[in-house]
Amino acid sequence: MLIPDHETEVDFLNCEAIAQTVATVLRENRNRPLTIGIHGDWGAGKSSVLKMIETDLTQDKNVAVLWFNGWTFEGFDDAKTILIESTITELCRQRSATGKVKAIAGKLLRRIDWLKVAKRGGGVALNVLTGLPAPDQIQSALAMLNGVTQRIGDMTSEDVTSRLNEIGGFLKPAENGDNLPETIHAFREEFKTLLDEAKIDQLVVLIDDLDRCLPNTAVETLEAIRLFLFVPKTAFIIGADEAMIEYAVRQHFPDLPAASGPLPYARNYLEKLVQIPFRIPALGAQETRAYVMLLLLQGLVGEDHEGFKTLLNQVREGLRQPWLGESATQSDVQAVDKTRRTELDAAFVLAQQIAPMLAEGTKGNPRQVKRFLNALLVRQAIAKARGFGNLIRQPVLAKLMLAERFQPDFYEHVAAQAMASGDGKSADLVALEAANTEQDKKAEKKRTGRKTDDSADEVQASGAEKWRDRDWLKRWLTITPAIAQEDLRPYVFVARDKRLLTGGTVVGGLDALTAKLCATNPFELRPAEPEVRSLTPGDAGIVFAAVRERVLAAGSLKTAPPGISGLSLLAKHHPRYQAELVKLLGSFDPSELGPWAVKGWNESITEPNAKQELQGVIQGWTVGNDNDLLKQAAATALSTLKQGSG
Numbered sequence: 001m002l003i004p005d006h007e008t009e010v011d012f013l014n015c016e017a018i019a020q021t022v023a024t025v026l027r028e029n030r031n032r033p034l035t036i037g038i039h040g041d042w043g044a045g046k047s048s049v050l051k052m053i054e055t056d057l058t059q060d061k062n063v064a065v066l067w068f069n070g071w072t073f074e075g076f077d078d079a080k081t082i083l084i085e086s087t088i089t090e091l092c093r094q095r096s097a098t099g100k101v102k103a104i105a106g107k108l109l110r111r112i113d114w115l116k117v118a119k120r121g122g123g124v125a126l127n128v129l130t131g132l133p134a135p136d137q138i139q140s141a142l143a144m145l146n147g148v149t150q151r152i153g154d155m156t157s158e159d160v161t162s163r164l165n166e167i168g169g170f171l172k173p174a175e176n177g178d179n180l181p182e183t184i185h186a187f188r189e190e191f192k193t194l195l196d197e198a199k200i201d202q203l204v205v206l207i208d209d210l211d212r213c214l215p216n217t218a219v220e221t222l223e224a225i226r227l228f229l230f231v232p233k234t235a236f237i238i239g240a241d242e243a244m245i246e247y248a249v250r251q252h253f254p255d256l257p258a259a260s261g262p263l264p265y266a267r268n269y270l271e272k273l274v275q276i277p278f279r280i281p282a283l284g285a286q287e288t289r290a291y292v293m294l295l296l297l298q299g300l301v302g303e304d305h306e307g308f309k310t311l312l313n314q315v316r317e318g319l320r321q322p323w324l325g326e327s328a329t330q331s332d333v334q335a336v337d338k339t340r341r342t343e344l345d346a347a348f349v350l351a352q353q354i355a356p357m358l359a360e361g362t363k364g365n366p367r368q369v370k371r372f373l374n375a376l377l378v379r380q381a382i383a384k385a386r387g388f389g390n391l392i393r394q395p396v397l398a399k400l401m402l403a404e405r406f407q408p409d410f411y412e413h414v415a416a417q418a419m420a421s422g423d424g425k426s427a428d429l430v431a432l433e434a435a436n437t438e439q440d441k442k443a444e445k446k447r448t449g450r451k452t453d454d455s456a457d458e459v460q461a462s463g464a465e466k467w468r469d470r471d472w473l474k475r476w477l478t479i480t481p482a483i484a485q486e487d488l489r490p491y492v493f494v495a496r497d498k499r500l501l502t503g504g505t506v507v508g509g510l511d512a513l514t515a516k517l518c519a520t521n522p523f524e525l526r527p528a529e530p531e532v533r534s535l536t537p538g539d540a541g542i543v544f545a546a547v548r549e550r551v552l553a554a555g556s557l558k559t560a561p562p563g564i565s566g567l568s569l570l571a572k573h574h575p576r577y578q579a580e581l582v583k584l585l586g587s588f589d590p591s592e593l594g595p596w597a598v599k600g601w602n603e604s605i606t607e608p609n610a611k612q613e614l615q616g617v618i619q620g621w622t623v624g625n626d627n628d629l630l631k632q633a634a635a636t637a638l639s640t641l642k643q644g645s646g
Contacts, residue, residue: 003295003370003377009051010303012294012312013366014287014319018278019052025276026057026235030202034235035225035273039242040280042211042526043367046239049280050206053237062201066090070221071209083224085109087205088194095198104194111187188231195233204235211244212524215251218244222273238274244526245270254599282364289355290315290327291366295373296347297336307336346394353479354398357472361406368530376401383494391490396483400491403476408534410467415492424487432467433484436477510539514546517566525565533573540574548584557588560596568604578610586617590625595633597621 022036040046050067057065068086092105195203207225210218222245228234246266253265271277283291294315301308311328318327333348334341362368376398383392404411417426467473513535516528535543547563547570554561571578582605585597598618605614621627621634 003299003374008048009055010312011048011052011316012291012298013045013048013280013283014316015045015049015280016052016316018280019049019056022049022053022237022278023056026063026202026204029235031232033228033231033233035275036235036237037242037270037274037277038237038239038280039277041241041282041363041365043365043370044241044280044282045366046241046280047208050208050237050239053204054206057204060201062199064091064094064198064200064203066094066203066205068205068207069209070207070217071212081224083207083221084227087203088191091194091198091200091203095200101194101198104190104197108187108190108194111190184227187227191228191231192233195231200233202233202235204237207236207238207240209240210238211240211248213248215248218248219252225273242270242277283359283366283369284364285356285359286327287319288359288362288364288369289351290319291369292355292358292373293328293333293348293351295370296351297333297344299377300340300343300347301337305337311336350395350398353395354402357402357406357475357479360472361402372401372405379494383490386494388490391487392494393481393486395481396486397491397494399476399479399481399483400488400495402479403473404495405534407470407472407476408536410470410473412536415488415495418488419492424489425484426488428467430484432473432477433482435468436474437482510542510546514543514550514566517543517547517569518550518563519566520562525569528566529569529573532569535570535574537574537576540570540577544570544574544577544580548580551584557592557597558594560594564596568600572604572606575607575610578605578607579613581605582610582613582617585614586620590621590630591627593621593627593630595629597630598633598637 018038022038025036026034038046038049054065054067057063066087068083070083088105088108092101096102096105207221210221213221218240222238225236225238228236246264246269249266249269294312297308297311303309303312311332314332315328318324330345330348333344336344358369358372362372376394379397379401380389380392380394383389400411403414414426414429417428418424421427513528513531516524517532519525532540532543544567547566550563551561551567554563567577567581567584571581588597598621601614605611615638618634618638621630622638623631625631
């Protein structure tokens with residue numbers, strides 16, 4: 001009964017209101033060019049909102065809806081032309097009833113062919129159709145030209161010609177010889193004609209997963225959208241985490257000023273491009289309770305079950321005003337399918353028990369909620385397959401997994417005690433539950449005047465008092481059922497057998513997390529951050545060593561080797577490894593290093609001693625080597641560090 005983790009048109013999150021609002025804005029502004037942002041954290045439901053918008057808009061035959069997934073084209077040489085070409089090609093495929101449509105589309109495609117074949121080299125990219133070259137790109141071109149002249153004696157004539165062609169890509173004209181303004185104007189006029197000939201009242205392009213792309217791909221896609229900003233009847237809807245897009249802008253334009261007016265430059269860039277932003281809110285306790293319940297019920301009876309559809313409509317109606325606390329009752333859930341009352345009851349009760357802490361711990365992120373529930377269901381399946389499923393009770397397993405996910409050090413302590421004992425009980429957990437019960441009794445005594453025993457001494461004697469000050473654990477102890485008297489060994493064993501929780505280790509154990517941290521796309525690291533943050537000190541050391549080995553085994557260091565961003569993330573959440581990371585940087589041969597080595601350490605190197613050591617390493621790179629590019633980057637970074645902002 002695994003819960004699928006993909007975009008859906010079935011609205012469990014009450015996001016339909018956002019989708020309907022976007023559709024209304026589009027209908028009321030068909031003749032105006034629009035760019036709309038659907039913003040939200042990773043896993044917030046952006047793709048599902050885009051699906052709902054698509055379903056709504058495609059009911060009108062005069063509206064053409066295209067779907068573009070930026071991540072699909074990650075790694076292509078020119079993401080900018082990919083979006084433009086895909087838009088024209090897909091539009092022609094949908095509306096190619098007349099030869100005139102094909103002819104106009106063909107002319108537009110030929111107009112951008114020259115951009116596709118533009119040369120790249122030394123980090124320099126042609127940027128003519130949708131924007132002028134940035135100053136740093138021109139400087140890079142001049143540096144390349146200077147390098148060619150200095151090394152011309154060691155190069156063949158073919159090498160010299162090739163390098164000069166790369167630099168000349170900056171000056172390559174459009175095929176018809178028009179200058180830049182004429183080229184842009186002609187493209188927009190021809191595209192407008194294409195829409196008229198195809199009898200389209202509005203073209204809507206849905207762009208998904210842009211925040212998963214590398215900075216260059218993300219920014220080039222946004223630059224391509226600028227080309228259409230003044231073409232009537234066109235609308236772009238961008239589903240992306242705005243923080244990740246701002247990061248991409250900062251990385252793509254590293255030499256731009258930090259701020260432009262009262263706002264950071266990256267935020268200004270995004271706000272100028274996105275005219276109407278929508279942000280998907282995080283789930284609160286009430287919404288999480290409903291979401292968990294609906295996911296579990298959907299897994300039991302299916303989303304096409306009539307009883308489930310009735311309940312879904314009822315829950316969504318209640319979520320229109322979540323502050324009122326109106327939601328489905330246990331009787332409502334039982335009515336979904338009277339033949340499965342026991343299972344439905346269990347799902348309802350579990351949702352009530354774990355939702356508040358799950359909402360708090362996941363920050364209301366739907367994907368994290370799904371992963372938690374899938375981990376719960378898979379562990380039950382593992383226990384059943386191993387022959388001890390009858391020893392696993394779902395409420396107990398769920399409660400333990402909450403501790404494992406959000407208080408990993410406490411969980412490891414309890415698990416170690418349980419496995420070392422003869423009856424599977426944790427002495428500290430027994431004492432904590434007793435103390436919690438004692439507090440309840442004191443409250444009852446104050447209300448009724450009855451006498452109680454005091455268990456505070458037992459907690460102190462057991463050594464469990466160090467856990468008592470954690471507010472999270474105080475709330476966790478109140479979740480039913482009480483589990484101190486349970487034999488916890490089967491639960492710990494199934495967790496050791498397969499760690500499927502989003503924290504700690506995931507499917508495949510520490511090796512899988514190591515692989516994630518060595519991904520070539522640094523944007524893939526973001527989903528792994530909760531796992532890194534939840535690692536125990538011992539596991540963090542194992543993973544750090546494994547990733548470091550991958551980095552040392554890398555070939556060229558001209559670009560950041562796979563794994564270096566993973567080490568940075570580990571150091572950020574486990575400061576004891578910051579000095580180790582700095583030592584690794586200092587061990588690299590400066591002549592082999594690219595400018596990446598001096599950037600991006602603000603969040604990961606925060607310990608005073610480690611920061612001082614990093615400054616020393618960067619200082620060393622400014623002298624004593626023939627890597628002029630590294631010297632220049634190191635000098636700039638060192639100046640920033642000394643100012644206290646690097």
